[in-house]
Amino acid sequence: MEKTPSYFVTKEAPSRLCAMNCDTKLIVVVRDPVTRAVSDYTQTRTKSPGLQSFQTLVFKNSSLGVIDTSWSAVRIGMYAQHLENWLQHFPLSSFLFVSGERLVSDPAGEVGRVQDFLGLKRIVSNKHFYFNQTKGFPCLKKPEGSSRPRCLGKSKGRTHPHIPTDVLQKLREFYRPFNRKFYQMSGLDFGWD
Numbered sequence: 001m002e003k004t005p006s007y008f009v010t011k012e013a014p015s016r017l018c019a020m021n022c023d024t025k026l027i028v029v030v031r032d033p034v035t036r037a038v039s040d041y042t043q044t045r046t047k048s049p050g051l052q053s054f055q056t057l058v059f060k061n062s063s064l065g066v067i068d069t070s071w072s073a074v075r076i077g078m079y080a081q082h083l084e085n086w087l088q089h090f091p092l093s094s095f096l097f098v099s100g101e102r103l104v105s106d107p108a109g110e111v112g113r114v115q116d117f118l119g120l121k122r123i124v125s126n127k128h129f130y131f132n133q134t135k136g137f138p139c140l141k142k143p144e145g146s147s148r149p150r151c152l153g154k155s156k157g158r159t160h161p162h163i164p165t166d167v168l169q170k171l172r173e174f175y176r177p178f179n180r181k182f183y184q185m186s187g188l189d190f191g192w193d
């Protein structure tokens, strides 16, 4: 098993992976691309505190409101385009799409789907999670080999900066056709718009 978010958006990844093993099972965690873009920006800004504002980076031309698709924070969320590339090499049945939103609201349910997809016994269930009020996210009650609860690290679940509503709205409109196409291709409606 291996994971990195960049596989999904790397042009050469599907052909290379298929050359290695075309029966590989593929799990893709997707969340609302607007929130994803802000999350991505938040992450980059942590590493480069002098980074320009989100609204400066997201537009190619702010007066015309043209979204800059060359900005990776935007490009990665164009899921339909990336999936199209993967479907040249892998059948849809090789994929499990995990909802990033449900991973937070119902972690056991989403992990249950992962276990089924991988042909594993449903070992992880509701009883393994609790909602940590301080973190604001679900955490593991008792990870294997430890007697103490464990949440994901500080870099997961950071507070996002405030982005003006009209900017988010423009981005939401931009993503709508890509989202619709992604729902069609995957056969799943993630309800992002």
Ligand SMILES: Nc1ncnc2c1ncn2[C@@H]1O[C@H](COP(=O)(O)OS(=O)(=O)O)[C@@H](OP(=O)(O)O)[C@H]1O
Residues within 6 Å of the ligand: 005, 038, 039, 040, 042, 100, 103, 104, 137, 138, 139, 151, 152, 155, 156, 157, 158
């Ligand atoms: N249980 C739990 N605890 C903490 N965080 C959770 C959890 N479940 C999902 N998330 C969401 O995971 C987001 C970070 O994941 P990334 O995809 O950025 O991770 S990575 O790219 O693989 O490093 C992170 O995004 P941000 O909120 O933008 O930080 C979280 O919203």
